[in-house]
Amino acid sequence: MMDRRSFVKKVLNGSIAGSLYLVWPMGGDSLETPEEIPGIKGKEYDILTQEFAFIVDVTRCIGCGSCCVADKREYNVPDGNYRTWVERYVKGFSDNIYVDSPHGGLDGYQHPRTDIDEEIRDTFFVPKLCNMCKEAPCVQVCPVGATFISPDGFVLVDEKRCVGCAYCIQACPYSVRFLNPITKTAEKCTWCYHRVRKGLLPACVEVCPTGARKFGSMKDETSEVYKILKGPGVLTVLKKEMGTFPALYYKGARREVI
Amino acid sequence: MNLSYRLRLLIVVLSIVVLAGGGLLFKQLLLPDSFGVYGPYRADAIAEAALVPIRHGTNNSCFKCHPYEAKSHKKGRHQTISCEFCHGTYADHIADGKKIGTLPVRKEKEITTLCLRCHNTEIKARHEEVIKTVAMPDHLKDQHVKITHNCNQCHYVHAPLKYIIRAKQITGLMEAGS
Numbered sequence: 418m419m420d421r422r423s424f425v426k427k428v429l430n431g432s433i434a435g436s437l438y439l440v441w442p443m444g445g446d447s448l449e450t451p452e453e454i455p456g457i458k459g460k461e462y463d464i465l466t467q468e469f470a471f472i473v474d475v476t477r478c479i480g481c482g483s484c485c486v487a488d489k490r491e492y493n494v495p496d497g498n499y500r501t502w503v504e505r506y507v508k509g510f511s512d513n514i515y516v517d518s519p520h521g522g523l524d525g526y527q528h529p530r531t532d533i534d535e536e537i538r539d540t541f542f543v544p545k546l547c548n549m550c551k552e553a554p555c556v557q558v559c560p561v562g563a564t565f566i567s568p569d570g571f572v573l574v575d576e577k578r579c580v581g582c583a584y585c586i587q588a589c590p591y592s593v594r595f596l597n598p599i600t601k602t603a604e605k606c607t608w609c610y611h612r613v614r615k616g617l618l619p620a621c622v623e624v625c626p627t628g629a630r631k632f633g634s635m636k637d638e639t640s641e642v643y644k645i646l647k648g649p650g651v652l653t654v655l656k657k658e659m660g661t662f663p664a665l666y667y668k669g670a671r672r673e674v675i
Numbered sequence: 676m677n678l679s680y681r682l683r684l685l686i687v688v689l690s691i692v693v694l695a696g697g698g699l700l701f702k703q704l705l706l707p708d709s710f711g712v713y714g715p716y717r718a719d720a721i722a723e724a725a726l727v728p729i730r731h732g733t734n735n736s737c738f739k740c741h742p743y744e745a746k747s748h749k750k751g752r753h754q755t756i757s758c759e760f761c762h763g764t765y766a767d768h769i770a771d772g773k774k775i776g777t778l779p780v781r782k783e784k785e786i787t788t789l790c791l792r793c794h795n796t797e798i799k800a801r802h803e804e805v806i807k808t809v810a811m812p813d814h815l816k817d818q819h820v821k822i823t824h825n826c827n828q829c830h831y832v833h834a835p836l837k838y839i840i841r842a843k844q845i846t847g848l849m850e851a852g853s
Contacts, residue, residue, distance in 0.1 A: 540800040
């Protein structure tokens, strides 16, 4: 049994602690998150020894568009431009291919296509993003050295140096680049370089509910992408004949996609 | 003009020095700092790209302050879904460890639209092993509920089968603990 005095004391203590809890800031570090890419957070990032790979599993993509929404929010991408998008492939029985991507998949795919006359054999979704080519055509054509491949394998755009000539936009075989209507400079998917440097997964990988998008270090033998890439499964890259050597691999991509 | 051989040689050497030196100086002035450290680009641009502010946290950053939602979200079938997809980004909610804005909570028809983004059978690209899909309004008819019902009237959005399993256990359709 608790006497009245100690009961009142405990209640008072509780209310003081409670009110303190309400006004106390929740720690100085606002992004105290667990390490998602091991070996990066809290350590010196050695730009010369890192290597990453991205795998898109087409068979697991359900076309929800979470990745597109996350991408738009992470960078405040202007309307009508997409750093990443999801395409819907519809295959008819006469082997006709119908590809569409309304709003880049931002609103998801709520309804089936109604404008196709023939019977549909198959439907599948293909997420698209920067391929991070090792021999990048966009880098080769840049006249001012604003686009480059960083030593850790990311193709990035130097906003301060870009003159907005759009040559790289023409050169990219995967159409992942666009001219930002506000800054008038070339912009593209960076595999969320700022997140990777802090040990976080890219935003699209973070939100993907089915694990269709996978990202990880190729220097870490325990990472999922390392195991898949070194494993027996068949992986393909887009437009292999272009000789761009992408670091983005597709799992389960069909002939029509490649 | 009758310049001596030495003078002419001096003029040639001097002009080479002036032109080459001037060119080099001009190049130095035009090239930005840190150009060429790793290659023909500004090395500082890499560091600048790494400084872009992070807007998405992770589910764990949300769970820290929302333990009730965390408890059911982590257990349910929706555990792989990002909080921020439905509710908006972490950066709109928290800055420097303090709350700066309220994130939206989806209501009524908005919820049904969100659910059908993934769970619509009509889009024939969703494999059974990846996601369970339903056809609307057939599903509502099959379950003998009103056709105007929203998904969240039966399914708790954070753990969609929580109440379904509970109801089945109460009515004896499913054994408790299973």
